[in-house]
Amino acid sequence: MSNVLKIILQRLLLGLLTLFVVSVVIFAAVNMLPGDFAEVILGQGATPDAVAAIRRDLGLDQPLVLRYFHWLGGAVQGDLGTSFAQANFASFVGEGAAKGATVMQQIAPRFENTMFLAGVTALIAVPFAVGLGILAALYRNTAFDKGANVFALSSISSPEFFLAYVLILFLAVLNPILPSLSNIYDGMGLGERIEKTLLPALTLTLVVTAHMMRMTRAAIINLLASPYIEMARLKGMKPMHVIVRHALPNALAPIINVIALNLAYLITGVVVVEVVFVYPGIGQLFVDAVKNRDIPVVQACCLIFAAAYILLNLLADILSILSNPRLRHPK
Amino acid sequence: MINWIWAVIVLAVLFGLAFVFRAAGAAATGNKPYFRDMPFAVAFGYVFAAAAIAGGVWLWFVPGAVFFRWAVQFFVAAAIAAFIFRLAGRKVGTEATKKAFRHMPLTASFGLLTILIYALISVFAGLLAPYGQSEVVGAVNLLPGGDVANGGDPAHPLGTDQIGRDLLSRLLYGAQNTVGIAFATTCLAFFLGGSFGFLAATIGGWFDNILSRIVDVLMAIPSLIFALLLMTIASAWAGSQQWQLTLYMIVIIAVIDSTRVFRLARAVGQNIVVMDYIEAAKLRGEGLPYLIFKEILPNATAPLLAEFGLRFCFVFLTIAALSFLGVGIQPPLADWGTMVRDLAQFINFAAFSPLAAALPLMAAGAIALLTVAVNFVVDWMLQRSSGLKE
Numbered sequence: 001m002s003n004v005l006k007i008i009l010q011r012l013l014l015g016l017l018t019l020f021v022v023s024v025v026i027f028a029a030v031n032m033l034p035g036d037f038a039e040v041i042l043g044q045g046a047t048p049d050a051v052a053a054i055r056r057d058l059g060l061d062q063p064l065v066l067r068y069f070h071w072l073g074g075a076v077q078g079d080l081g082t083s084f085a086q087a088n089f090a091s092f093v094g095e096g097a098a099k100g101a102t103v104m105q106q107i108a109p110r111f112e113n114t115m116f117l118a119g120v121t122a123l124i125a126v127p128f129a130v131g132l133g134i135l136a137a138l139y140r141n142t143a144f145d146k147g148a149n150v151f152a153l154s155s156i157s158s159p160e161f162f163l164a165y166v167l168i169l170f171l172a173v174l175n176p177i178l179p180s181l182s183n184i185y186d187g188m189g190l191g192e193r194i195e196k197t198l199l200p201a202l203t204l205t206l207v208v209t210a211h212m213m214r215m216t217r218a219a220i221i222n223l224l225a226s227p228y229i230e231m232a233r234l235k236g237m238k239p240m241h242v243i244v245r246h247a248l249p250n251a252l253a254p255i256i257n258v259i260a261l262n263l264a265y266l267i268t269g270v271v272v273v274e275v276v277f278v279y280p281g282i283g284q285l286f287v288d289a290v291k292n293r294d295i296p297v298v299q300a301c302c303l304i305f306a307a308a309y310i311l312l313n314l315l316a317d318i319l320s321i322l323s324n325p326r327l328r329h330p331k
Numbered sequence: 332m333i334n335w336i337w338a339v340i341v342l343a344v345l346f347g348l349a350f351v352f353r354a355a356g357a358a359a360t361g362n363k364p365y366f367r368d369m370p371f372a373v374a375f376g377y378v379f380a381a382a383a384i385a386g387g388v389w390l391w392f393v394p395g396a397v398f399f400r401w402a403v404q405f406f407v408a409a410a411i412a413a414f415i416f417r418l419a420g421r422k423v424g425t426e427a428t429k430k431a432f433r434h435m436p437l438t439a440s441f442g443l444l445t446i447l448i449y450a451l452i453s454v455f456a457g458l459l460a461p462y463g464q465s466e467v468v469g470a471v472n473l474l475p476g477g478d479v480a481n482g483g484d485p486a487h488p489l490g491t492d493q494i495g496r497d498l499l500s501r502l503l504y505g506a507q508n509t510v511g512i513a514f515a516t517t518c519l520a521f522f523l524g525g526s527f528g529f530l531a532a533t534i535g536g537w538f539d540n541i542l543s544r545i546v547d548v549l550m551a552i553p554s555l556i557f558a559l560l561l562m563t564i565a566s567a568w569a570g571s572q573q574w575q576l577t578l579y580m581i582v583i584i585a586v587i588d589s590t591r592v593f594r595l596a597r598a599v600g601q602n603i604v605v606m607d608y609i610e611a612a613k614l615r616g617e618g619l620p621y622l623i624f625k626e627i628l629p630n631a632t633a634p635l636l637a638e639f640g641l642r643f644c645f646v647f648l649t650i651a652a653l654s655f656l657g658v659g660i661q662p663p664l665a666d667w668g669t670m671v672r673d674l675a676q677f678i679n680f681a682a683f684s685p686l687a688a689a690l691p692l693m694a695a696g697a698i699a700l701l702t703v704a705v706n707f708v709v710d711w712m713l714q715r716s717s718g719l720k721e
Contacts, residue, residue, distance in 0.1 A: 306552045
C-alpha cells in the first residue's frame with residue numbers, strides 16, 4: 001500500500017508544481033501588456049501624480065517578483081483582485097472601505113453555475129457513452145457499430161456552436177420542448193433549473209460522448225482476444241455477461257482515464273456553449289472579460305480553468321493507478 | 332412534461348414489440364436458432380431500426396419538416412456523389428491511386444471529395460463569388476430564396492446581411508479566409524513543432540529536457556483558454572490594426588498547437604534515431620540538417636501526415652470558436668465563425684422562413700462538414716497504415 005501512496009503523493013506534488021508554473025506563465029503573459037492597471041483605471045485624464053498614487057496604493061511600483069507572490073498569496077486566500085469593469089477611481093483613492101466588486105464576488109456564483117452545468121452533463125454523458133461503447137463492442141462490425149462510429153466521428157468533429165444551434169433549432173424553435181435561453185437566477189427551483197440547463201448540457205454531451213464511447217469500445221475489444229475471455233465464452237456465458245463481468249473490470253483503467261480527460265475537456269467546451277445559450281457561467285464571464293480586456297478577471301478565470309484542468313488530469317492519473325490491482329497489491 | 336410521458340410510452344411499446352417480434356420470428360421459422368437464441372437487445376435493435384425508418388418516412392410527408400427533407404436529400408446526394416467519385420477514382424489515374432480507391436470505404440471517398448471541393452472553392456473564391464466579400468451591394472437584411480414577394484432579390488440568392496453584403500459571396504470567401512488561415516496556421520505549427528521535435532530527438536540531452544519541460548507547462552493550460560488569454564494581450568498590442576490581430580492569432584494558435592506536434596515528432600523521431608542507418612549516416616559525417624531532412628523526415632511521414640489532418644481540424648475548430656466569440660478573424664474579412672454569430676438570431680424564424688433559419692447553420696455546417704471530411708479520411712488512412720481490420 002505504501003508503494004501506491006508514494007506514487008500518488010509524487011503525482012500530487014507534481015500537479016502542485018505544474019499549477020505553480022502555470023500561474024507564473026499566466027502572470028508573466030498578463031504583464032506583457034502595454035500600460036498597467038493604474039493607467040487603464042484613470043483612462044484619458046491620467047496625470048503622472050494620480051498614476052503614481054494608485055501604483056503605490058496597489059503596490060504596482062514594487063518589483064515583478066514581489067507582485068507575483070502578492071498576487072499568488074491573495075489568490076490562494078480567495079482574493080483575486082478587483083475587476084476593471086467594476087472598479088472606479090473613487091474606490092481606489094478612498095479609504096478602501098468602499099471598494100468596487102472584487103473578482104471573487106463576480107466569479108463565485110458563476111463558478112457554481114458552471115459546476116452545475118458540468119455536473120448535469122457528466123451525469124448524462126458518462127453512462128450514455130459507456131453504455132454505447134459496451135453495446136458497440138458487443139455488436140462490433142454490425143450496422144449498429146458502424147452507425148455509432150459515424151455518429152461519434154461526426155459529433156466529435158463538429159464545432160460546439162453547430163451542435164448547439166442544431167439542437168436549438170429542433171428542440172427549442174421547431175418543437176418548443178426546452179428553453180433556448182438559460183437564464184439562471186438565484187432562488188430558482190431545482191426542476192426549473194435543470195430544465196434550463198438541459199439544452200447546453202445535451203450539447204456538451206454530444207461533444208464529449210464520442211471520445212469516451214470510442215475509447216470504451218477499443219478498450220473492451222482489446223481484451224476480447226485474452227484467454228480468460230475465451231474461457232468465459234466456452235463456459236457458455238452470454239456475450240453481454242462476458243463483456244460486463246469479465247472484460248469491463250479489466251478495461252476500467254483506460255475508460256476512467258478517458259472519462260476524466262473528457263471532463264477536463266468539458267471545461268474548454270463550456271466557454272463556447274455558455275456563450276451560445278447565454279448561460280451565466282464562468283466561461284461567459286471569461287469571454288466578456290477578454291473582449292473588454294478586464295485583466296484581473298481574465299487572469300483569475302484563466303487560473304481557475306487551468307487549475308480545474310490540471311486537477312482532473314491528476315485525478316485521471318491517480319484513478320488509473322488505483323484501478324490497477326498489480327499496483328495496489330505489490331508482491 | 333407531456334413530451335416525456337410520450338417518450339416513455341413509445342419506449343414501452345417498442346419493448347413490447349421487440350418481444351412480439353422475436354416470438355413471431357421463432358414461430359414463423361419453426362424455432363430456428365437465429366430467433367430462438369436472439370438476445371433481447373438485438374430484437375429491440377431490429378424493432379427500433381424499423382420504427383426509426385417508419386418514423387423517417389412519415390416525417391418526410393409532414394409539411395413542416397423542411398429541415399428533415401433537406402437533411403435526407405443532402406445525405407443521399409452526398410452518398411451518391413461519394414459513390415460516383417470512388418467509381419471514377421477506380422477508373423482514372425495511376426495504378427497506385429486506382430489501388431487506393433479499390434478498398435476505400437464510402438466515408439473516406441466522401442471525405443476526399445469534400446476536401447477537393449473545399450480546396451477548389453477556396454482557391455477560386457474570387458472567380459466564383461458574384462460580389463466582393465466586403466462590398467455593400469444591396470438593401471440590408473434581404474431574405475434568402477430570391478423571391479421578391481417574400482422580401483428577397485433574385486440577384487442575391489442567399490440574401491444580404493445586416494449591412495447589405497451579399498451572403499453567398501461571403502460564404503464562398505469564407506472558404507478562402509477561414510480554411511486558408513487555418514491551413515497556414517497548421518503549416519506554421521508543423522514547421523515549429525516538427526523541427527523542434529526532431530531536433531530534440533536527434534540532439535537529446537539538456538536541449539531535449541528543456542524543450543520538453545516548456546512544452547509540458549504549455550500543455551497544462553487548456554488550449555482554448557490559453558488562446559483567449561493571449562488574444563487579450565494581442566488585442567492590446569494590435570490596437571486598432573485589425574489585420575495585425577489576425578496575424579497575431581495565427582502565431583498564437585500555431586505556437587499552442589505546435590506543442591502537440593512537438594510531442595509526436597519527438598516520439599517518432601526518437602524511435603528512428605536509434606536505427607542503424609542513422610548510426611551509419613552519423614559515422615559518414617553527415618550534418619544535422621542532412622540527418623533530419625534526408626533520414627528522419629522521410630521515415631516519419633505516415634504518422635505526421637495523419638497528425639496533420641487531425642491538427643488541421645483542431646486548429647480550424649479553435650479559429651472558428653475564437654471568431655465565433657468575436658476575438659478571432661476580424662472584419663471586414665468574411666469568415667464562417669463570425670457569420671454564425673451575426674446570423675444566429677435568424678434561427679428563431681425557422682417556422683416562417685426555413686431558408687433564413689438555415690443561414691447560420693450553413694456557415695456552421697460548412698465548418699462541420701470539412702472537419703468531418705478530414706476526420707473520415709484520417710480515420711481511413713490510420714486504419715490502412717496500421718493494417719487494423721479488427
